[in-house]
Amino acid sequence: MKEKAWKRVSVGFLAAALTVSLTACNGGSSSTSSTTTETSQAESSATTSSDPGEQGAKLTLWGSGDDQAMLKEMAAAFEKLHADKNYKVTVNVQDEDKAQAAILKDIDAAADVFDVPHDQLGALVEANACYPNTVYADEVKANDDAGAVQASTYKGTLYGYPRSVQSIFLYYNKSVLSKDDVKTMEGMLKKAKAAGKEVGWDMGNNYDTAPFYFANGVKLFGDDGTDPNGSTFNSPEALAVAKYISTLKAQGLKNINDGDVVSLLKNGSVVAHATGSWKSQEFMKALGDNYAVAKLPTININGEDKQIVSFAGYTLYLVNSHTKYPQAAMQLAAFLTNEENQIKAFKDRKVVPANKKAQSDPSVTSDETVAAQLDQARFSIPMPSVPQMSNFWSDTSMAYTKDLFEGKIKEADMQAKLDAWNDLLKSSIKS
Structure with missing residues (x-):
């Protein structure tokens, strides 16, 4: 988001503090097995038989216009990594600060995976538009900074896959x-x-x-x-x-x-x-x-x-609760936000990572401006999203x-x- 968008965007997208219906939000079957996030785009395209993703899943990914080239590269790597599943990922333009309005206009027509500022999470949950992170929650809690974990959570349930941090x-x-x-x-x-x-x-x-x-x-x-x-x-x-x-x-x-x-x-x-x-x-x-x-x-x-x-402001990937392919969509969201891809996003687009190991990467810490922001991020709180x-x-x-x-x-x-x-x-x- 450009300028001090965090100051004003939140006003129009604040969530009402209502009871969350996880049944409505679950929108599909969930796996009880744990899948390890792909650790490198360079890994073999072969996947194991325990891969829970739906065969032939056709996924749509929304991202900003500036991120299109990078996201298409990531999508291609994701398809290759799951070649035996025959996934197909289509990347379309939708800027994160306008994504919520587009999603709520027609949840069924929205992307399977989309990127939003964290203070839009509550409103999307209440509209039954997002799928809980039922597979990768433990990894998010272990790998991302504490503020990102809090920003990805609404009413005690973790939904988000943290992408970036800003302070x-x-x-x-x-x-x-x-x-x-x-x-x-x-x-x-x-x-x-x-x-x-x-x-x-x-x-x-x-x-x-x-x-x-x-x-x-x-x-x-x-x-x-x-x-x-x-x-x-x-x-x-x-x-x-x-x-x-x-x-x-x-x-x-x-x-x-x-x-x-x-x-x-x-x-x-x-x-x-x-x-x-x-x-x-x-x-x-x-x-x-x-x-x-x-x-x-x-x-x-x-x-x-x-x-x-x-x-602290965070951006998150979320999975659409109406997706036909919740397991594959969660895999994609986790892949986009793993350590390697957060480092790639920094190198390609100067997106400051939320992943703790990515934050410590020399390519990130060698940038004095980013280093100062991350130093301050240790003394920050996620912006609330109550109405x-x-x-x-x-x-x-x-x-x-x-x-x-x-x-x-x-x-x-x-x-x-x-x-x-x-x-x-x-x-x-x-x-």
Whole structure:
């Protein structure tokens, strides 16, 4: 997804927290045997007699236009690997951020395997559009990072096959700031201010500011993001963060969005900014030889350094519950997301892997931008998908932290404002 799509796409695709009918979602027979994910595209095309896939399965795979060449190569390798099953995979264009609408328009006409952002999972499950991962769940849990596993799970059932991970991190000008400077917000701001510079942060968007609260243990919809009444944005921990945020402007933090910061990075007036990999190419050009990246800094709350905890966004392959070939479709989804193919996706398309071994591959870790994102991903939480997330993204919700930063909320009024914010977050969603 391009730009900060994770911020806004989720609003239109939030899931209603209803009871999941696994019977309706199962859409076909499932195997009780465990099939090992294919470990290499270069393996022999012969498969064993224990292969549970349906003979002659004809599968359709949806993927973005930019991924078509890569996906066709993967599909051909998958067909070769299962030559005795005579599989046929057709690859069609469907961008991941628009896939849900196309699927729900006609589930029967949708692809057998498709790629979506993880915050669309709940809505698809509730529409009985996705098939539970009945064969490869243990492998996903063992091989992918914890956030990816959580993002692939809805109401206790694992559906997804994690493909990629995305998080914000820090870009900075290394001619002004050192690696040690950017480890802490206080050190970074002090050094920048001494040089007559500023540090940028989008203080008007909860995608970028909620991580300050998460750093101090504040919860958004509970421990796992599934409890509509589980937010703690009015807790003592949240109040401590509110007081901290109210000091940042005076320390030299500048409220600025991604679109406006490029020119300021180029002219040197802003020497650091937090955002995601979608801006890496522009920032590289703006900073030139002074380009550097790192995980987000710590912030000092009541004398204690706390690591900023960002949102993590994941993309997942899912299997259509209406597929005629559930076993073969699960094999395909698992194959597309195995270690080798996640490394291939990174090399071909710079898709940052969710697979732990792929994340450690030298081809991935040697890329400094990706390494910084993965470093931050260790301090991140999957974005919730409960319907009340639309309250979190609302203009009223966004305004609380921005007003704190701008000094529009006095300390004596902060608790009342936080109480109102927390009440807003758990408000019922009108249909």
